[in-house]
Amino acid sequence: MSSSRDDFGIAFRSALLQRGAAQKFSLVFLIVIASIVFFLDVYGFGFMKPVRAIINDGIYRVTLVASSPSRFVPQFTGGLTNLFNIKKENEKLKQELEAFKQKELSVEYLTNQNKNLRKILESEESYLKKENMILSKVLIDKSSPYLKSIIINRGSKSGVLKGMPVMDKDYLVGRVVETNYLSSRVLLLNDLNSRIPVTFGEDGVQAILKGSGGSRPVLEYLPEGYIVEEGIDVFTSGKDGIFSPGSPIGITTQKGQVKLFSESSQLSFVKVDLTQNEGAVF
Amino acid sequence: MLNFKTINKIINLGPLILLYYLSVSEIDSHFENYFEILSFNIQLIIIYFWVSKRPEVLGSGHIFFAGLINDVVMGFPLGISSLAYLTVSLVATYVKNMTVNTRITTDWFTFFIGIFFSNLIFYILLTNFSEIAINLTEISYNTFFTLIFFPFFWFLFTFYNSIITTGRNV
Numbered sequence: 001m002s003s004s005r006d007d008f009g010i011a012f013r014s015a016l017l018q019r020g021a022a023q024k025f026s027l028v029f030l031i032v033i034a035s036i037v038f039f040l041d042v043y044g045f046g047f048m049k050p051v052r053a054i055i056n057d058g059i060y061r062v063t064l065v066a067s068s069p070s071r072f073v074p075q076f077t078g079g080l081t082n083l084f085n086i087k088k089e090n091e092k093l094k095q096e097l098e099a100f101k102q103k104e105l106s107v108e109y110l111t112n113q114n115k116n117l118r119k120i121l122e123s124e125e126s127y128l129k130k131e132n133m134i135l136s137k138v139l140i141d142k143s144s145p146y147l148k149s150i151i152i153n154r155g156s157k158s159g160v161l162k163g164m165p166v167m168d169k170d171y172l173v174g175r176v177v178e179t180n181y182l183s184s185r186v187l188l189l190n191d192l193n194s195r196i197p198v199t200f201g202e203d204g205v206q207a208i209l210k211g212s213g214g215s216r217p218v219l220e221y222l223p224e225g226y227i228v229e230e231g232i233d234v235f236t237s238g239k240d241g242i243f244s245p246g247s248p249i250g251i252t253t254q255k256g257q258v259k260l261f262s263e264s265s266q267l268s269f270v271k272v273d274l275t276q277n278e279g280a281v282f
Numbered sequence: 283m284l285n286f287k288t289i290n291k292i293i294n295l296g297p298l299i300l301l302y303y304l305s306v307s308e309i310d311s312h313f314e315n316y317f318e319i320l321s322f323n324i325q326l327i328i329i330y331f332w333v334s335k336r337p338e339v340l341g342s343g344h345i346f347f348a349g350l351i352n353d354v355v356m357g358f359p360l361g362i363s364s365l366a367y368l369t370v371s372l373v374a375t376y377v378k379n380m381t382v383n384t385r386i387t388t389d390w391f392t393f394f395i396g397i398f399f400s401n402l403i404f405y406i407l408l409t410n411f412s413e414i415a416i417n418l419t420e421i422s423y424n425t426f427f428t429l430i431f432f433p434f435f436w437f438l439f440t441f442y443n444s445i446i447t448t449g450r451n452v
Contacts, residue, residue, distance in 0.1 A: 007380070011376055011379040011380045012376055014375075014379050025341075025342050025343050025346075026342070027342055027368060027371060027372050027375065030342050030343065030345075030346045030364070030368055031365065031368050031372075033346070034346060034349065034361040034364035034365045034368060035361065035365065036361075037350070037360050037361035037364070038359055038360060038361030038362055038364075038365065038407065038411070039361075039411070040360075041359045041360040041361060042359045042411045042412050052360065055350075055354055055360075056354055059306065059351055059354040059355060060354075060355075062306055063306050063307060063355055066303060066306050066307040067307045140355065144356050144357075145321035145420050145423070145424050146356075146416045146417070146420060146421070147356060147357050147358075147414070147416075149357050177357075178357065185357050192415050192416065192417055193413075193414060193415050213417050213420060
C-alpha cells in the first residue's frame with residue numbers, strides 16, 4: 001500500500017519537476033508562470049493593458065495571414081458549385097428577365113417615389129449619425145464553442161472605444177468589448193455574455209435580449225404572462241444609453257427567440273457607430 | 283532542393299507546427315452549422331498524444347506559448363489555455379512515467395482524466411476570476427466529443443509517429 005503511494009509520489013514529482021532531453025522548462029515552472037500571467041491579466045494591472053494590446057494586434061495580423069488558406073478553400077468550392085449551376089440558372093433568369101421587363105416602367109416610378117418619401121422621413125440626425133460611422137473589415141471570425149466574437153481592423157487609433165455599437169448594414173450585430181491600437185474585439189448578440197435592452201410590437205414591449213450561446217438570442221424580462229408572437233420586428237430601445245434607439249435587430253420566433261437579421265457567420269465588413277462614446281462595461 | 287535530413291526535420295516538427303497553426307489560425311473544430319453542439323478540442327488531443335508518446339517532439343514551453351496564442355485569438359484571459367494545456371501535459375507525463383506499454387483503451391481512459399481536469403480548471407478559473415460567462419453544458423459537450431474523437435486521432439498520430447521513427451532509424 002505504502003509502496004504504491006510512494007510510486008504515485010515519485011511519478012507525480014517526476015512529471016512536475018523533471019525536464020526531458022528536449023525540455024527547457026519544467027512543468028511546475030510553466031504552470032506557475034501561466035498562473036501569474038492569468039491573474040495579472042484578470043485583475044487588470046496597469047502595465048498589462050498596453051502589453052496585451054500590442055500582443056493582440058500582432059497575433060491578429062498573424063492569424064489573418066494564417067487563416068487565408070482556410071478562407072480560400074470555401075470560396076473555391078463555392079465558385080465551382082456556382083459554375084455547374086450557372087447554365088441552368090441563366091435560362092431561368094432569362095425567363096424572369098422577360099417578365100420583369102414588363103414591369104420595369106412601373107417599378108421605376110415606384111422606386112423614385114420611395115426614394116423621395118425616404119428623404120422626407122429620415123431626419124438630419126440620422127444622416128449625421130451615418131457620418132460618424134466607420135467601416136471596418138472583419139479580420140477574424142473564429143467560431144468558438146464558448147465565445148461568439150469577431151475581430152475588426154479598427155482600434156483606438158480610429159476612435160473606437162469599448163462599448164460602441166457595431167452594425168452590419170443597418171442591423172445591430174454587437175458591441176466593442178476590447179480595443180487595441182489597430183484592432184478591436186466585437187461581442188456578438190448571440191454570445192452568452194451579451195445583454196441588450198430591446199423593444200418590439202405595437203405596444204412597445206420592453207425586454208432584454210440575452211445571448212444564448214447558440215444562433216438565436218432569447219427575450220428575457222418580458223411583462224408577466226406575455227406570450228411572444230412570431231414575426232415581430234425587434235429594435236434596440238436605447239434604454240441603456242449606449243445603443244441608438246430603433247436599430248433593427250431581428251424578428252421574433254415562436255419560442256421567444258429572435259432570429260437575427262444579420263448572419264453573424266457571414267460578416268465581412270461592419271460599421272462602428274462612433275457617436276455612442278460613453279462606453280459600457282463588459 | 284531539400285535533402286532527406288531537412289525533410290525528416292520538418293516531419294519531426296509536424297505536431298508542433300500543427301499545434302501552433304490550430305492555435306493561431308481561424309480553423310476550428312466547432313461545427314455549429316452542421317450540428318450545434320458538436321465541438322471538440324484538437325489541441326488537447328495533440329498535446330496528450332505527443333507528450334505521452336514522444337515528448338521530445340512537443341516541448342512544454344511550446345505548449346505554454348500555444349496556449350497564450352489561443353487565449354489572444356479566442357478572447358480569453360491570458361494564461362488560461364496554457365494552464366489547461368499544461369494540465370493535460372502533466373497527466374500525460376505522469377501516465378508515461380507510470381506505464382510501460384499502453385494500448386488505445388488505456389490511453390483513452392487516461393486521456394479522459396486529463397481533459398476532465400483540464401476543462402475543470404478552465405471552467406473554474408473562467409467563472410470565478412473573470413467576467414466572461416460560459417456554459418457548463420457547452421464545456422461538457424466539448425469534453426464529450428473530444429473524448430469521442432480521440433481514437434480517430436490516436437490512429438492517425440500513431441501512424442505519423444511510425445513515420446518519425448522510421449526516419450530516425452534510417
